[in-house]
Amino acid sequence: MSQQGELERTLGLPQALAIGIGTMVGAGIFVFPGLAAGQAGPAATLSFAIGAGIALLVALPTSELATAMPESGGGYYFVSRSMGTLLGTMVGVGQWMGLVFASAFYLMGFGHYLVDIVAALDLGVDIPVTTIAFVTALVLTGISITGTKNTGDLQNIIVGVLLALLAGFLGHGLLDALGVLGGEQVPETFAPYGTLPVFTTAALVFTSYLGFAQIATVAGEIKNPARNLPLAMVGSVVLVGLLYVLTIFISTSVFSSEALAELGETAIVAVSRDIAGPIGAVAILIGGLLATLSSANASILSSSRSVYALSRDALVPDATANINKRYRTPHVALLLAGGPIAALILFGRVEVLAEVASLLHLFMYGLMCVALLLLRHHDPNWYEPDFTCPASPWLPALGAIASFGLVAFMQPLSIGLGAGLLAAAAIWYRVYAYDVSLKDERA
Amino acid sequence: MPESDFTPQTILIDVSLPEAAALSDELIALLGSLHVVLVGWFEVPEQTSAAQANDQFGREMNERLDVLAGVLREAGAAVETRLVFTGNPLDTMERISAEVDSDAVLIPYAHDRVEKVLVPLRDARHADRIATFVNHLVQTDTASFTLLHVREEGETDADVLTPVAESLTTIGMDSSVIEKRLVDANDPAAAILDAAHDHDLVVMGESEPAARDILFGTVPERIARNANIPVIMVRTHSKA
Numbered sequence: 001m002s003q004q005g006e007l008e009r010t011l012g013l014p015q016a017l018a019i020g021i022g023t024m025v026g027a028g029i030f031v032f033p034g035l036a037a038g039q040a041g042p043a044a045t046l047s048f049a050i051g052a053g054i055a056l057l058v059a060l061p062t063s064e065l066a067t068a069m070p071e072s073g074g075g076y077y078f079v080s081r082s083m084g085t086l087l088g089t090m091v092g093v094g095q096w097m098g099l100v101f102a103s104a105f106y107l108m109g110f111g112h113y114l115v116d117i118v119a120a121l122d123l124g125v126d127i128p129v130t131t132i133a134f135v136t137a138l139v140l141t142g143i144s145i146t147g148t149k150n151t152g153d154l155q156n157i158i159v160g161v162l163l164a165l166l167a168g169f170l171g172h173g174l175l176d177a178l179g180v181l182g183g184e185q186v187p188e189t190f191a192p193y194g195t196l197p198v199f200t201t202a203a204l205v206f207t208s209y210l211g212f213a214q215i216a217t218v219a220g221e222i223k224n225p226a227r228n229l230p231l232a233m234v235g236s237v238v239l240v241g242l243l244y245v246l247t248i249f250i251s252t253s254v255f256s257s258e259a260l261a262e263l264g265e266t267a268i269v270a271v272s273r274d275i276a277g278p279i280g281a282v283a284i285l286i287g288g289l290l291a292t293l294s295s296a297n298a299s300i301l302s303s304s305r306s307v308y309a310l311s312r313d314a315l316v317p318d319a320t321a322n323i324n325k326r327y328r329t330p331h332v333a334l335l336l337a338g339g340p341i342a343a344l345i346l347f348g349r350v351e352v353l354a355e356v357a358s359l360l361h362l363f364m365y366g367l368m369c370v371a372l373l374l375l376r377h378h379d380p381n382w383y384e385p386d387f388t389c390p391a392s393p394w395l396p397a398l399g400a401i402a403s404f405g406l407v408a409f410m411q412p413l414s415i416g417l418g419a420g421l422l423a424a425a426a427i428w429y430r431v432y433a434y435d436v437s438l439k440d441e442r443a
Numbered sequence: 444m445p446e447s448d449f450t451p452q453t454i455l456i457d458v459s460l461p462e463a464a465a466l467s468d469e470l471i472a473l474l475g476s477l478h479v480v481l482v483g484w485f486e487v488p489e490q491t492s493a494a495q496a497n498d499q500f501g502r503e504m505n506e507r508l509d510v511l512a513g514v515l516r517e518a519g520a521a522v523e524t525r526l527v528f529t530g531n532p533l534d535t536m537e538r539i540s541a542e543v544d545s546d547a548v549l550i551p552y553a554h555d556r557v558e559k560v561l562v563p564l565r566d567a568r569h570a571d572r573i574a575t576f577v578n579h580l581v582q583t584d585t586a587s588f589t590l591l592h593v594r595e596e597g598e599t600d601a602d603v604l605t606p607v608a609e610s611l612t613t614i615g616m617d618s619s620v621i622e623k624r625l626v627d628a629n630d631p632a633a634a635i636l637d638a639a640h641d642h643d644l645v646v647m648g649e650s651e652p653a654a655r656d657i658l659f660g661t662v663p664e665r666i667a668r669n670a671n672i673p674v675i676m677v678r679t680h681s682k683a
Contacts, residue, residue, distance in 0.1 A: 004501030005485070007493040008529030008538075072492045144490050220494055221530070301490055308495050323499050329490045 009223045013231060016215050016222050018159045019298065020236030023211030025162055026295025027102075027354070028244040030288040031109035032205045033251045033268050035351065038261025040201040042252040043191035045245050047201035048208070052241030054406060055209040057399035058365040059237050060389045061372040063230035066216040068375075068385035070225040073309030074217030075364040082371040085315065085436055086429050091364045092310040093425035095217075098360030099303035100337055102210050103296045104344035105353040107133040107140075110292035112265040117285055133345045140297055141338025144304075145324070145331045158294050165287045166243055173250035173275045192257060196409075203409035204351060206358040208244060211295075212237050213361065213368075214302045217309075226386030250275070265350065300341070304333035315433045355414035356421075359407050363422060366403035369396040451477065451579050454675075455545040456511075457536060458483040460504050460526075463511060465553040470644075470673055473557060473580050475519035480543050482525045483508045484532045493528035501526065533661070540678060547576060550667040550674045554643055557581060561642035563591045563635045564603050569648050569679040574610040576677045577646050587620040591638050593631040632662045639670035649676040 011019075028048065036044035065078040076095055080088025111129035118125060191198060212233045215222075222228050251260060251271045260267045266288065273281035308330060311321035324331040344353060373396050375383050389395060407415065454474065458464070460483045485504055487496045508524040515522045523543075529535040540548060560581055562573065577588065588611070592603045604623040612618045628634035639645055645666055663674040 004505045005497045005526035005528050007497060008484075008527050008531065008535045010530040010534060072494050147488070147490075218492070221492065304490065305492055308492060312494075312498065321495055321498070323491060323496055328487055328496065330495060334490065 007220060009221055009225075011218060011222045011228075013228045015156065016218075016228050016232035017236050017239075018156045019218065020211045020215050020232055021163070021240060022155050022159045022294045023214050023298040023302070024208060024236065024240045024295070025159070025166075025211075025243070026106050026109065026291040026293075027210075028205065028208030028240060029166065029247045030113070030268060030284075030291050031105075031265050031350075032208060032244075033248055033271070034260045034263045034265060036201050036205050036248060037252050037255075037257045037267070039193065039204070040197040041190065041192040041257040042249075043193075043198045044201055044205075044252065045248045046191075046198050047205055048241065048244040048248055050199070050202040051206045051209050052237060052244070054206070054365075054399070054402045055212060055237045055241070056234065057395060057402055058369060059212050059233040060230075061369050061392075061396040061399055062213055062216050062365075063233050063387050064385045064389040065368060065372055065375075066219045066229045066233075067226050067387040068383050070219040070222070070229070072217060072220040072305060073312070074213055074219065074306075075368050076306060076309045078216075078371050079364070079367045080313065080438065082374050083367065085313070085433065085438065086426060087367060088313075089310070089315050089429040089433060090422050090425045091367055092306055092315065093428070094360040094363050094422060096303050096306040096310070096337070097340070097421050098210070098357050098364070099214075099299040099306065100340045101344060101353050101357035101360065102207060103299035103303065103337070104133070104137070104341045104347075105207060105350060105357055106292045106296035106299065107137050107341065107345060108348065108350045108353065109265055110136055110289060110296060113285060113288040113292060116266050116269060117289070120285070130345055130348050134342055136293070136296075137338060137342040137345055140293075140300060141334055141341070144297070144300055144338075145329050145334050146327050147329075155294060155298070158290050162287055162291055162294075165283055166247075169272055169275070169280065169284065170243065170246045170250065172280075173254070173271070174246060176275055177250045177253035199406075199409045203358065203406050204355060205244075206362070206406060207354040208240070209237065210357060210361050211240075211298070213365070214298065217302055217305050230387045296341075300334065300337045303337035304330050307333035307336050313438055314436050315429070352411065352414050352417065355410045356418045359410060359414060359418035360421065362403045362407055363418070366400045369400035369403065372396045373400075451546045451576050453478045453480060453543055453545045455480045455482055455536070455540055455543065455548045457548055457550045458508065458511065459532070460485040460507065461500065463507050464551045466511065466514065466551050467553050467555040467673075469555055469557045470549075470551065471515060471518045474515060474549075476579075477520055479515050479520045479522045480525060480539070480545060481508055481512055481515070481522060482527065482536060482539050484527045484529050484535050486532055487528055487530055489530060493530065496528045501528075546678055548649070548663075548676045548678070550663055550676075552667050552671055552673045554672045556643045558585055558587065559642045559644075560586055560588045561591060561635075561639055561645045562588060562607070563593070563631075563638070563645065563647045564607060565592075565631075565648065566603055569677070570603075570607040571610050572679060573646065573648055573677050574607050574614065576675075578611060578614045578616055580646070580675070581644070587622065588616075589622045589624055589638070589642065591624045591626065591635065593634045594625060594627050595631065596627075596629055632665065635662065636666055636669055639666050639672060642670075643672055645670075645672065645674040647674070647676060648679045 076092035079091045111133035215232050272284040308321045310316045320332050454477050512522040527535050590604045667674045
């Protein structure tokens with residue numbers, strides 16, 4: 001590793017929050033409400049609350065780790081520096097592929113929104129969702145390789161517009177749901193399908209919380225990380241968690257679970273039409289397009305950062321991190337994200353994409369909590385976090401148990417795929433990188 | 444700090460990498476008496492982590508900075524180099540400028556004459572400071588100076604130029620080499636750019652970056668780029 005130059009820290013708190021919120025907000029509100037309510041009924045609110053709880057249990061230990069090691073690479077870096085290169089490689093590959101699965105999932109959501117818009121405009125054309133998602137994946141990858149204008153400001157604006165839009169929707173919807181505006185309500189039992197679906201739904205929708213740890217992957221670029229990292233991670237989880245729970249609460253107040261399930265990925269559009277008329281529907285359609293696209297884009301960028309982190313430690317070939325001289329972008333790493341995303345879209349099972357993305361992240365989250373416990377126990381000289389996770393060891397221990405535990409509630413196919421990918425990462429390590437010693441080994 | 448005690452000491456040179464602008468011998472000679480901080484910045488887009496760019500380009504960029512530093516040292520300047528990989532060069536220059544407490548920032552351009560110096564002035568507030576800087580830096584017998592004020596529509600007729608001309612002559616400059624030029628225009632930046640075309644160097648006070656500066660480059664950057672001459676911004680912010 002060569003440290004010839006200084007690295008400017010360019011991200012303030014608003015930008016860091018926007019990374020977290022921008023990555024997360026696409027899924028929970030604009031894709032999941034129909035699917036989640038169909039599985040768990042109004043108790044899907046509880047599923048989202050469970051997700052937020054687990055995310056918070058992980059966000060606090062992650063904040064401590066990130067302030068002690070404010071390096072690019074996030075979870076990969078923390079785990080490889082505390083638990084060795086085998087688990088590090090598995091986490092790094094999991095982070096890379098997890099974001100690939102997540103991005104494919106967001107783009108499928110984007111496809112559903114575009115199809116709905118095309119249908120609403122009555123143009124008489126019928127484009128399959130997968131085609132739209134596939135082409136968008138290629139276009140996004142192309143733009144991220146060749147685009148030299150920073151889209152960071154655009155991302156902030158999108159997040160701002162979305163939050164304003166959602167505040168209007170939720171404010172109106174909440175009054176409606178509580179009966180203040182005298183709208184009709186759908187009376188329903190809280191958990192019509194029993195308790196188990198509450199947990200399987202929590203496992204499904206956990207993809208909605210996969211943004212906060214992305215803040216840690218750019219820890220090296222955040223100004224005043226001691227203050228801004230914990231604030232951004234915890235703040236973004238609390239904010240989107242609140243938005244999700246409210247959205248589901250309102251959706252299930254307006255429509256029955258069966259109706260929401262039938263409406264599918266874009267159920268929230270119908271909810272908005274019911275609350276605020278055609279204008280509401282149009283606003284949410286546009287919001288859905290922006291949100292899913294912004295989540296997909298943020299995931300592609302983060303994914304390429306994970307490839308770089310692995311390459312820096314020689315766990316994957318150096319060439320993967322090469323920067324294109326003309327565009328100054330890591331074109332190989334971006335292709336290593338965009339290519340698999342396009343392939344996964346052809347596979348096309350939205351729920352499996354979401355669950356594998358969550359599984360790979362939960363594996364990392366659980367290990368980050370364990371990493372914190374190990375570091376607290378061994379207390380190496382270099383370990384001097386500016387932020388201290390409260391209630392240790394109980395909180396990180398609970399975070400680890402909850403992270404690993406949630407995986408048990410996923411579909412067998414998702415568990416198989418996720419475990420297979422992690423096993424493949426372990427085999428890669430044995431074959432390619434068993435003799436790697438970390439250049440800046442801390443322990 | 445009273446303005447009259449001001450002696451320029453530290454100047455930042457804004458070096459945009461990877462293709463660093465060359466410094467002309469005439470410009471290098473001017474900098475000989477100063478402490479020069481060469482700030483080489485390499486802009487990275489958000490898709491790229493600064494660390495990644497540093498790994499790949501750090502060594503090579505430092506070598507380029509060292510070449511420039513060597514030339515300046517030969518001219519007698521005390522030189523320090525800083526290499527920064529950044530997503531926001533404006534932030535970077537601002538931060539380092541404050542860190543080293545610099546008196547001015549130079550945006551270099553290879554232009555092999557320093558005879559006609561343009562000094563655009565917005566108001567008389569920092570007149571002394573700018574005058575001292577101009578005098579200290581350009582001590583050749585052949586140089587002439589144009590003090591330029593752009594009068595915008597509705598602006599009252601406060602004379603901005605006379606106090607500056609007076610401080611220049613008080614310091615010891617011959618009044619025959621000072622030209623006062625008052626221009627009426629609604630776009631000051633365009634008027635300054637226009638005037639810059641028949642000059643060899645621009646010395647101006649720094650301005651707060653406005654939104655359009657972030658989109659199209661700051662006024663000094665645009666002058667350097669379009670008029671193909673070096674620009675020196677004298678820092679006028681109160682120092683920390």
